[in-house]
Amino acid sequence: MRLIKTILLGTALSLAALPALAKQDIIWWDFLSGGDGVRMKALIDAFNKEHPDIQIKGTTLEWGVPFYTKVRTASAVGEGPDVMTYHLSRAPLGLEEKVLSEITPKDLEDAGLKTGDFFDAPIKAATHDGKLYAVPFDIHALILYYNADMLKGSPYLDANGKLTGIKTLADFEAALAWLKGKGVPTPVTYQSGGDAGVWRVFYTLLSQQGGEFVTNGKVLDGDNAEKAAKVIDTMSRWREKGWAPEQAEYQASVALFSAGKSAFQLNGVWEVPTYKDLEKNGKLGFKWSAVEIPPFMGKRATWADSHAFAIPNEGAKTVSGEKRAAVMKVIGWMEKHAIGWADAGHIPAYKAVTESADYKALQPNATYATLAEAAAFDPQTRITGVASPAYDASLNIIAPAIQGYMSGADAVQQIKTELQGKLK
Template sequence: MPNHPSPPGPASSAVSRRALLTGTAAAAGLGLAGCGSLSGGLSDKTRVKQWNLLAGADGAIMTEMHGDFSAEHPDIDLEATTFGWGTPFYTRLVMGASSGNASDIATIHLSRLKSLSPATLMDPITESELNDHGVAAEDFADGVWEKSFAGGELYAIPLDTHALVNYYNRTVCEQAGVLNPDGTLLETDGVEAYFDLLRAVKDVTGEYGTSLDTFAGWRQFWAWYRQQEGEMTFGDGDYEIDDDKALTAIEIMYRMAEEGLCPTFADGGQCAANFEVGSAGLVQVGNWEINRFRAFNEAQGLDFSMTEMPSFFNGHRYTQGDCHAFVLPRHNTWDTGVREATLEYAAYMLHNSFRWGEGGGHTPAYLPVTESAEYQALQPNAEYSGVVENVQFDPDVWFSGSAARLFDEVGGVLNQVYALATTPEDALAQIKNRIETLLALPSPVD
């Protein structure tokens, strides 16, 4: 199974935990949607309904932050509900928004915004509204802010950046001689320099230099393709891809596996386990895995840190990633008090996102937090905080983005590359064939 951020936990545990906190035992059903929030109702509080897909460790942090918000805003009744990660959540969101009966605010992947038909299923947000709540355009990295627009209107408020990063075992890397005097990983430039680093680490571990999820090869592919400034664009039933740059990215994967610098087969669990038990001195996975490795360190000892992806091409440290972001599902009518309270909630989450980054590993998108002295002193988070500027979103097309089909379809092909079961040339041909098959399908939203 691909290693996604906020992997789905057991549905019953996710719902029961949220139900206990919100008093909405029917949270998993459509009955929660209602007909729109009301200011007042059975109490003097303004009710704000929030939907999210955060069923992993980061979901626990969000629950904690929701409790803090409610304590500081006794006049707002926040009802937060977690649905199944990926397709179950997006299906529920589209169904609710299409009838105007979704939540007041929802947490989505920013890469999925345009696939949700925002002009018809989401309500735009004005910058003046955000300004009124202490949030401004300059508070976000340009690429993240621009991704929040569709058709010239603002539809999303970015909460974080989560991306593919490099974890490293300090003990192993020190023995391999690949640490700086301050204990950070040597920064390499170019493919061969990084391969040399992996070879030195492999000599220490006796097995691999780095571990990675061979089922989630889209992440590495997109990082190394974009570092070459490769573009993938879609429109009018056609698409453009740079074959040479795509082939170069795939060849890196093949070479890494062929030389034994990474596993030829490892799902998400095995990928992380290779790092935990010392079979690999490094691991390329998302920053959301920080809590897993912290727990392992506390239980058995694992002196690790994290840094951004290495630069393979053109001095870029671009990496595949995404953002969690808030959107306002379409309402038939908005109660003024509810909308104000909803935006107050979003602003609170941004202003207090130090806790989000500290506990969940995601890098806050709100730059006043990320660039603060407090956050820059937070380790290992500060070491990879540059992903806010370097994150590369998946291409704009309805079947792309987190929990979408492009990730899985391309990943299935690249898994065979890591397994050395297909050549890079054949893999590229298969990837293009799968993209063309997806292009022939109608968008389920449109």
């Protein structure tokens, strides 16, 4: 007995002599507000509870230009976060600004991940010159929302209340005309008066023609110009016919659908929780769902981007060693628990989650998850992506053209004049 006590005492003294494991505080920046922000904060809280040795200290900054300006400035002076959310469409400009640290094979190993775990499109968007610079978290894309009640009695709703019979632009416009004839004020709504909403619809319809915004260092070169003009003229026709709203800002475009004044909405997957919550609380007076955007102009394609996790490059202060391994552990955990993020409408980029039974039970999410195969990411250039010159052109050139101030062909010429010089 004395020997056992002596051994136990010695063990206790030895343990007491060991240094305590250092807690790693991970400084985290994101730009996620609304439903996205609520769900991300829930994930952060869950991680922190499970990992007393690693604690995420999160800060949410303003989306768009303010966020990326802050990241660029902070990186330059070595005052950036340990990890941040980042749009993959912004990665080319981030590399030019030297703010993205390479995610190495060792980093992925520390996270318990490999590139084959993800859908191809976001991995391709995160890879430049053969190197990975971010870990994709989702695919968020434009989808087609519809009000099933408004479509009752039309050829566009099947016996189960699901959208049917809309495969081409002619089909879609026939549906819009049918709705207008039934007294629907605005058959289809989207952010027609804002840069992001206009760009997403424009780029979707351009991509559905096999069009490319930038080819071989040239903006809308060759027949891409004609395809772009066709898109702009189509969007203008929707406005002229009274099918789409006049210069609707984002919240107004959403309100048209939620208030039952539009039967269709072209918007991102991130509004799915908005309608789920309204429906749950008895504040949505109609049945709704959402699908992958039909191939209106020939081929399956829809504008898409990814929220991703990135580590800022801060020179000698770039996160390394044990802290970097802890950051990658955070990223790996987030990927494997992305079902909590899928609830925000997004398609997890980590295939194991998207292919899980839990995800397949999410509706309408599982219905439009097919768009992962048709995701059309912005070109990998310095003039495209979130808060880019292309977004400026959408607001200053394409939106006015949609409102009838110029033809599609004239708008395309202005876009080329405005953006070509900025590619260099």
